[in-house]
Amino acid sequence: MSLSIKEIQAPIAEEMRAFEGKFRQSMKTKVMLLDTIMNYIVQRKGKQIRPMFVFLTAGLCGEITEKTYRGAALIELLHTATLVHDDVVDDSNYRRGFFSVNALWKNKIAVLVGDYLLSKSLLLSVNNNDFELLKIGSNAIQEMAEGELMQMEKARKLDITEEVYFEIIRRKTATLIAACCAMGVSSVGADDETVEKARLFGEKVGVAFQIKDDLFDYGDAEIGKPLGIDIKEKKMTLPLIYALNQADWFTKRRVINTIKNESENPKKVAEVIDFVKKSGGIEYATKVMQNIVTEAQNILNTFPDTVFRQSLAGLVQFTIERSK
Amino acid sequence: MSLSIKEIQAPIAEEMRAFEGKFRQSMKTKVMLLDTIMNYIVQRKGKQIRPMFVFLTAGLCGEITEKTYRGAALIELLHTATLVHDDVVDDSNYRRGFFSVNALWKNKIAVLVGDYLLSKSLLLSVNNNDFELLKIGSNAIQEMAEGELMQMEKARKLDITEEVYFEIIRRKTATLIAACCAMGVSSVGADDETVEKARLFGEKVGVAFQIKDDLFDYGDAEIGKPLGIDIKEKKMTLPLIYALNQADWFTKRRVINTIKNESENPKKVAEVIDFVKKSGGIEYATKVMQNIVTEAQNILNTFPDTVFRQSLAGLVQFTIERSK
Numbered sequence: 001m002s003l004s005i006k007e008i009q010a011p012i013a014e015e016m017r018a019f020e021g022k023f024r025q026s027m028k029t030k031v032m033l034l035d036t037i038m039n040y041i042v043q044r045k046g047k048q049i050r051p052m053f054v055f056l057t058a059g060l061c062g063e064i065t066e067k068t069y070r071g072a073a074l075i076e077l078l079h080t081a082t083l084v085h086d087d088v089v090d091d092s093n094y095r096r097g098f099f100s101v102n103a104l105w106k107n108k109i110a111v112l113v114g115d116y117l118l119s120k121s122l123l124l125s126v127n128n129n130d131f132e133l134l135k136i137g138s139n140a141i142q143e144m145a146e147g148e149l150m151q152m153e154k155a156r157k158l159d160i161t162e163e164v165y166f167e168i169i170r171r172k173t174a175t176l177i178a179a180c181c182a183m184g185v186s187s188v189g190a191d192d193e194t195v196e197k198a199r200l201f202g203e204k205v206g207v208a209f210q211i212k213d214d215l216f217d218y219g220d221a222e223i224g225k226p227l228g229i230d231i232k233e234k235k236m237t238l239p240l241i242y243a244l245n246q247a248d249w250f251t252k253r254r255v256i257n258t259i260k261n262e263s264e265n266p267k268k269v270a271e272v273i274d275f276v277k278k279s280g281g282i283e284y285a286t287k288v289m290q291n292i293v294t295e296a297q298n299i300l301n302t303f304p305d306t307v308f309r310q311s312l313a314g315l316v317q318f319t320i321e322r323s324k
Numbered sequence: 325m326s327l328s329i330k331e332i333q334a335p336i337a338e339e340m341r342a343f344e345g346k347f348r349q350s351m352k353t354k355v356m357l358l359d360t361i362m363n364y365i366v367q368r369k370g371k372q373i374r375p376m377f378v379f380l381t382a383g384l385c386g387e388i389t390e391k392t393y394r395g396a397a398l399i400e401l402l403h404t405a406t407l408v409h410d411d412v413v414d415d416s417n418y419r420r421g422f423f424s425v426n427a428l429w430k431n432k433i434a435v436l437v438g439d440y441l442l443s444k445s446l447l448l449s450v451n452n453n454d455f456e457l458l459k460i461g462s463n464a465i466q467e468m469a470e471g472e473l474m475q476m477e478k479a480r481k482l483d484i485t486e487e488v489y490f491e492i493i494r495r496k497t498a499t500l501i502a503a504c505c506a507m508g509v510s511s512v513g514a515d516d517e518t519v520e521k522a523r524l525f526g527e528k529v530g531v532a533f534q535i536k537d538d539l540f541d542y543g544d545a546e547i548g549k550p551l552g553i554d555i556k557e558k559k560m561t562l563p564l565i566y567a568l569n570q571a572d573w574f575t576k577r578r579v580i581n582t583i584k585n586e587s588e589n590p591k592k593v594a595e596v597i598d599f600v601k602k603s604g605g606i607e608y609a610t611k612v613m614q615n616i617v618t619e620a621q622n623i624l625n626t627f628p629d630t631v632f633r634q635s636l637a638g639l640v641q642f643t644i645e646r647s648k
Binding site for chain 2: 033114148
């Protein structure tokens with residue numbers, strides 16, 4: 001019953017193709033070094049889930065317009081900017097199986113390229129007087145930066161409640177998918193109430209998306225993906241938070257001390273993974289994720305039943321069933 | 325005849341004080357780590373030359389309004405964001421005599437703090453529907469990132485003409501001062517022609533400001549400041565470009581080879597400095613700077629003769645006479 005990415009894309013296949021050309025165009029610059037890097041980035045693009053959310057939600061509420069394209073480009077530029085900066089933040093040398101910008105051109109250039117992409121993203125709306133899109137976009141940048149910083153702050157202390165976990169992932173991940181959906185419907189002239197409804201739908205999908213991502217750290221991923229990276233980096237995610245809440249005081253102290261002092265030791269990380277699994281952390285997080293997806297689908301079902309709605313339902317299912 | 329910073333500030337002293345409070349307020353956040361960093365940044369603020377340009381140019385054309393304050397805050401947030409990112413870009417551990425954000429909290433946090441400040445800066449205008457301010461601001465971010473990247477690209481090749489030098493400093497430095505002046509007059513409702521005139525005035529001041537900065541590398545600075553940093557980093561600035569243009573083919577090759585291969589050697593750097601001085605590079609750059617300042621003052625003189633105009637004339641003089 002699950003749809004493939006190709007089936008999901010069917011109602012907006014033409015738009016996605018046209019978008020690719022427009023997006024490349026929007027990245028053009030006269031600075032040669034920058035142009036080289038932009039080409040490198042465009043050639044290694046991802047699945048473009050975010051533009052898909054923009055086009056599909058737009059289709060849900062009206063006729064896709066030039067403004068929808070600008071919304072999708074704004075989001076994709078902004079997303080690319082945060083990926084380039086994230087690789088600096090995480091000191092990561094790879095992105096989508098290729099070298100990251102900071103690995104090839106050093107951190108200093110990656111920081112500037114990210115800034116450039118951010119400004120490009122905003123200028124696109126500024127120059128077209130897309131005030132609402134801009135508002136949604138700048139809010140997203142702020143929320144994302146706050147979310148990442150909040151995560152770093154909390155990671156140091158290793159005391160993180162479910163509430164704080166949801167606050168962090170809402171900001172750092174869900175904000176952008178929420179922005180996609182809000183922009184999509186806003187670009188076709190939907191009223192404030194509908195924009196808010198679409199935003200909330202996207203936020204729930206984004207939260208589910210991140211829980212899925214966090215579950216991969218416990219082996220719910222394609223074969224060969226390394227496990228326990230989050231634990232190694234002292235990132236506390238839902239399965240672990242739940243497991244710790246179930247544990248007695250002594251076990252809790254022991255696990256936290258392991259994460260604090262021995263997270264570089266793969267054997268110790270494996271022990272933590274084992275502890276989480278035995279405590280039912282995986283089942284719990286999966287259940288929570290499914291509940292949130294159901295809430296998202298319920299919101300979606302208040303929109304008219306069209307091919308766009310079916311595709312969106314498929315896209316939501318895809319985000320929690322994907323294998324990487 | 326030169327005015328002190330205090331005298332320059334006199335007509336806007338009250339506004340600058342009120343601005344400080346508003347600026348602190350605009351940096352507030354619920355994320356604790358971020359709040360700590362924001363406080364650290366605010367306490368170590370610079371001379372606030374840029375807000376002064378905003379308020380003084382606003383006074384030149386009308387009554388200072390809330391929008392002027394927002395323009396000044398937008399600029400100062402944006403400027404602070406670029407400083408935080410610049411310190412990552414330059415791997416610099418100090419800023420204004422204190423540790424830089426990246427030195428105290430690491431690069432990853434500095435990148436996010438910069439992004440946060442950029443979004444704050446833009447949101448300030450977005451939330452107040454200051455569309456023109458936003459346009460000026462986002463354009464500035466783009467130009468600055470392009471300018472820095474252009475400089476890096478050219479630095480590698482060590483072939484840089486006067487034309488390219490001016491293009492780089494216009495983008496990386498002058499853009500922001502130009503933006504201050506354009507925002508100042510725009511915030512009090514000046515027409516497009518006046519905004520463009522103010523922008524051009526600011527651009528010329530900014531170019532002169534950067535030439536002055538580049539001259540410091542040759543000893544035109546307060547005692548004790550290290551010389552030849554630009555040469556060490558293979559940044560070609562106006563005095564050197566001029567000197568190379570005057571040299572015969574053989575000397576030119578020799579100096580370029582020294583910069584390319586021996587710029588880590590202080591004795592060799594001293595030789596390059598000596599070469600530039602003997603070729604008249606300092607006098608030339610100083611003369612060019614003064615001509616540009618005259619052009620700026622001529623533009624300024626087309627505005628009505630008020631205390632604001634006198635202060636601006638003093639501020640322009642200050643930027644090229646400052647000792648650091």
